[in-house]
Amino acid sequence: MSNERIALIDVNNFYVSCERVFDPKLVGRPVVVLSNNDGCVVARSQEAKDLGITTGAPFFQVKQFMRSHGMVARSSNYELYGDMSARVMEVLSRFGTWQEVYSIDESFLGVQGTPDQLGELATRIRATVGRSVGVPVCVGVAPTKTLAKFANHVAKHNAHLNGVCSMDSMDPDLIERIQSRVPVTDLWGVGGKTGTKLAGMGISTIADLKCADVTEIRKKFSVVLQRTVLELNGTPCIAHHEERADKQQIMYSRSFSSPVTTLDAMQEVMSIYAQRGASRLMGDGLWATLLTVTAGTSRFASGEASFPSVTLKLPRPTQDPILLTRLASAAMRDIMRPGASYVRGGVVLSGLQPDPGQEAFGIFEDEVSEKHVGDVLGAVKAKFGDKAIGLGSGGLAVEPKWSMKREYSSPKFTTEWAELPVVRA
DNA sequence: TCTGGGGTCCTAGGACCC
DNA sequence: TCTGGGGTCCTAGGACCC
Numbered sequence: 001m002s003n004e005r006i007a008l009i010d011v012n013n014f015y016v017s018c019e020r021v022f023d024p025k026l027v028g029r030p031v032v033v034l035s036n037n038d039g040c041v042v043a044r045s046q047e048a049k050d051l052g053i054t055t056g057a058p059f060f061q062v063k064q065f066m067r068s069h070g071m072v073a074r075s076s077n078y079e080l081y082g083d084m085s086a087r088v089m090e091v092l093s094r095f096g097t098w099q100e101v102y103s104i105d106e107s108f109l110g111v112q113g114t115p116d117q118l119g120e121l122a123t124r125i126r127a128t129v130g131r132s133v134g135v136p137v138c139v140g141v142a143p144t145k146t147l148a149k150f151a152n153h154v155a156k157h158n159a160h161l162n163g164v165c166s167m168d169s170m171d172p173d174l175i176e177r178i179q180s181r182v183p184v185t186d187l188w189g190v191g192g193k194t195g196t197k198l199a200g201m202g203i204s205t206i207a208d209l210k211c212a213d214v215t216e217i218r219k220k221f222s223v224v225l226q227r228t229v230l231e232l233n234g235t236p237c238i239a240h241h242e243e244r245a246d247k248q249q250i251m252y253s254r255s256f257s258s259p260v261t262t263l264d265a266m267q268e269v270m271s272i273y274a275q276r277g278a279s280r281l282m283g284d285g286l287w288a289t290l291l292t293v294t295a296g297t298s299r300f301a302s303g304e305a306s307f308p309s310v311t312l313k314l315p316r317p318t319q320d321p322i323l324l325t326r327l328a329s330a331a332m333r334d335i336m337r338p339g340a341s342y343v344r345g346g347v348v349l350s351g352l353q354p355d356p357g358q359e360a361f362g363i364f365e366d367e368v369s370e371k372h373v374g375d376v377l378g379a380v381k382a383k384f385g386d387k388a389i390g391l392g393s394g395g396l397a398v399e400p401k402w403s404m405k406r407e408y409s410s411p412k413f414t415t416e417w418a419e420l421p422v423v424r425a
Numbered sequence: 426t427c428t429g430g431g432g433t434c435c436t437a438g439g440a441c442c443c
Numbered sequence: 444t445c446t447g448g449g450g451t452c453c454t455a456g457g458a459c460c461c
Contacts, residue, residue, distance in 0.1 A: 035429035039429060040429060
């Protein structure tokens with residue numbers, strides 16, 4: 001007997017695990033990884049979770065654990081995590097008939113075999129990633145994506161399973177017992193809002209949802225939750241995407257380390273963000289047709305928060321940093337309120353399309369020369385890095401004072417020669 | 426003092442057309 | 444004077460995910 005199954009593999013506490021690979025002192029201690037600006041907690045080791053630290057907790061509120069419990073904090077090091085992710089995904093790809101990389105630390109794999117073979121495969125996947133990359137993973141195997149996510153959840157929460165759970169090898173009564181204990185909001189695709197509404201209908205556990213009436217679910221919610229119910233019952237209905245679908249939008253948005261209050265400073269922000277956005281367009285081989293600029297005041301300050309935002313149609317499909325910078329600055333000038341204290345800003349490029357050919361070239365000479373400047377900027381950045389060259393404030397060698405705070409950063413261990421780890425024996 | 430960023434998918438409703 | 448109904452396309456907003 002041979003069955004098509006889906007495996008969902010994810011790395012435990014991914015960012016923390018990456019940091020630990022290169023700094024064994026972090027093993028066994030509470031560790032948190034912080035968001036940009038060291039603002040809040042985005043990843044926690046098990047020990048940090050045990051201290052009651054939640055995802056999204058403001059760092060300043062949990063900082064005291066550094067002294068009281070030897071907690072270690074790290075600023076996020078996306079170069080390191082991105083590179084480690086690529087290594088994990090490469091190893092995983094060897095085990096599946098197809099692979100869908102679902103997020104930086106998660107992947108679906110198509111697998112097949114008898115129940116025994118599937119269990120053995122899951123164990124081998126876990127061991128291989130651990131040995132060749134150095135990070136711990138959990139593996140869930142089941143007939144549908146939703147159930148694979150559930151199996152992974154079971155693997156993660158039951159230490160005796162050693163990080164793997166294949167539903168074909170499980171006693172159906174045991175599955176039933178677990179599903180009638182686990183809250184429905186722990187299920188992939190069921191968030192807080194849906195959970196509240198379901199609770200009102202007397203559906204509070206996974207088992208409850210599994211035997212709900214699909215027609216009624218479809219009527220009261222949407223096709224999304226209907227699919228979840230079908231998948232819970234073993235009918236696969238969520239498609240998988242082996243190729244990363246073309247991006248729908250590119251967003252560059254950050255909170256500032258200190259508030260921006262003047263038009264000049266905000267235009268500096270827009271100039272830099274628009275150029276970062278243009279670099280990404282070039283990197284992905286995409287042209288944008290819509291540009292959105294946004295800003296926001298603090299949600300936590302007294303008084304009314306304000307989130308000005310405007311979207312404009314670009315005069316032609318473009319990846320031109322000059323054009324984008326100019327339009328983003330002008331748009332921001334129109335929507336920002338003088339005197340307001342902005343803590344974040346962003347640029348979103350959407351309506352993305354592949355090479356538009358001639359359409360992208362203007363008919364006027366200055367547009368043609370802008371295109372050339374854009375090409376040169378792109379080429380220099382590709383060769384010497386994003387910070388090597390820029391327009392106006394985008395070329396500042398000194399970081400502006402609103403730029404990101406990263407007090408606890410680890411080195412780019414795997415992507416910069418100068419920052420390779422040194423081992424003494 | 427200090428509170429993330431980047432995405433996807435679906436639905437409803439408006440504009441417009443025939 | 445009467446004032447349909449179906450289709451498409453676009454956008455805003457909601458919900459969710461990691």
